Amino acid sequence: MLRLFARLLARWPVEKALTAACVLGLVTLGIMAAGVVLGTPLWVIGSMSAAQGTGVLAGLLFALSVAADAGARSTHRP
Amino acid sequence: MGALALGTAAVAAVLLLHHLVMRPRLTMGTRIRLLLGLAVFPFLSAVATTAHGMHRTTEAEFCGSCHVMTTHLTDLEDPESKSLASRHGRNPMFGGSACYTCHADYSMLGYPLTKLKGMSHVYNYYLGGYRSWSLEKFHEEVRIAKPFPNANCQQCHSGALASFRDVKEHRAMAEELKANRVSCASAGCHGVAHTFSKRPEEL
Numbered sequence: 001m002l003r004l005f006a007r008l009l010a011r012w013p014v015e016k017a018l019t020a021a022c023v024l025g026l027v028t029l030g031i032m033a034a035g036v037v038l039g040t041p042l043w044v045i046g047s048m049s050a051a052q053g054t055g056v057l058a059g060l061l062f063a064l065s066v067a068a069d070a071g072a073r074s075t076h077r078p
Numbered sequence: 079m080g081a082l083a084l085g086t087a088a089v090a091a092v093l094l095l096h097h098l099v100m101r102p103r104l105t106m107g108t109r110i111r112l113l114l115g116l117a118v119f120p121f122l123s124a125v126a127t128t129a130h131g132m133h134r135t136t137e138a139e140f141c142g143s144c145h146v147m148t149t150h151l152t153d154l155e156d157p158e159s160k161s162l163a164s165r166h167g168r169n170p171m172f173g174g175s176a177c178y179t180c181h182a183d184y185s186m187l188g189y190p191l192t193k194l195k196g197m198s199h200v201y202n203y204y205l206g207g208y209r210s211w212s213l214e215k216f217h218e219e220v221r222i223a224k225p226f227p228n229a230n231c232q233q234c235h236s237g238a239l240a241s242f243r244d245v246k247e248h249r250a251m252a253e254e255l256k257a258n259r260v261s262c263a264s265a266g267c268h269g270v271a272h273t274f275s276k277r278p279e280e281l
Contacts, residue, residue: 022094029087032127
C-alpha cells in the first residue's frame with residue numbers, strides 16, 4: 001500500500017495539481033460567498049455541502065502536491 | 079458571521095488568483111501562501127459560512143422564499159391576521175424565526191433532525207414537483223407530514239405555571255394533550271395555525 005502511494009507520488013504532476021487545486025478552491029469560495037450573499041435555499045445548502053466537498057478535494061490536491069514535491073527533493077538530494 | 083465568511087473567502091481568493099496568474103516557483107513562501115489560500119482561510123470561511131447558513135435556515139423569510147410558502151409568510155407578517163401562526167409571528171422575541179421556533183422538534187437532537195427534515199422539503203420542491211404546482215393545488219393536497227406535536231408548543235408553554243394549570247380545559251384534557259391525542263392547534267382549542275391553507279371542514 002505504501003509502495004503504491006510512493007509510486008503515485010513519484011508520478012504526481014505537482015504543477016497541474018496545484019493549478020487544479022487553485023481553480024477548485026476558487027469555485028469553492030465562489031459557492032460559499034453566493035450562499036452568504038444570495039441566501040436562497042439552493043445556494044445556502046450548496047455552500048454547506050457541495051462547496052465543502054470541493055474544498056476538501058482542493059485541500060487534498062494541495063497536500064498530495066506538497067508531499068510529492070518533498071519526496072522528489074529528498075530523492076534528488078546529493 | 080457573514081462578514082467573516084466573505085472576508086476570509088476574499089483573502090483566500092486573492093492568494094489563489096495570485097498563484098494562478100503569477101505562477102511562482104514552489105518555494106517555502108509559495109507553499110505557505112497556498113496553505114493559507116487552500117486550507118487556513120477556506121476552513122475559516124467554511125466554518126463561518128456554515129454558521130451563517132444554519133442561522134439563515136431558521137429565518138421565516140428563508141422558509142417563505144419558495145413560492146408555495148408565500149401565503150404562509152404573508153399571513154405570518156400580517157398584523158391584522160388572527161391565525162395562530164400570525165399571533166406567534168408577531169412575537170418580538172422570535173417572530174423573525176417563528177416557522178423554525180414552532181416546527182423544530184423538542185429534544186437533544188431536535189436541531190439536526192429538523193434540519194434533516196428540511197432537506198426533504200427542498201427535495202420535494204426541486205425534484206418532487208412542488209416547484210411547478212400552483213398555490214391552490216399545494217394548499218389542497220399537501221398536509222403536515224405527521225400531527226403537530228404538542229411538545230413543540232410546550233417548549234415555551236410548559237404547563238408548569240398556574241396560568242396554564244388553572245384553565246379547566248387544560249386540566250380536563252391533560253392526558254390527551256400529553257399523549258398527543260388532542261392538538262393544542264386544533265379547531266376546538268387554540269385554532270388551526272395556518273387557516274388559509276385548510277378546507278372549511280378542517281377548520
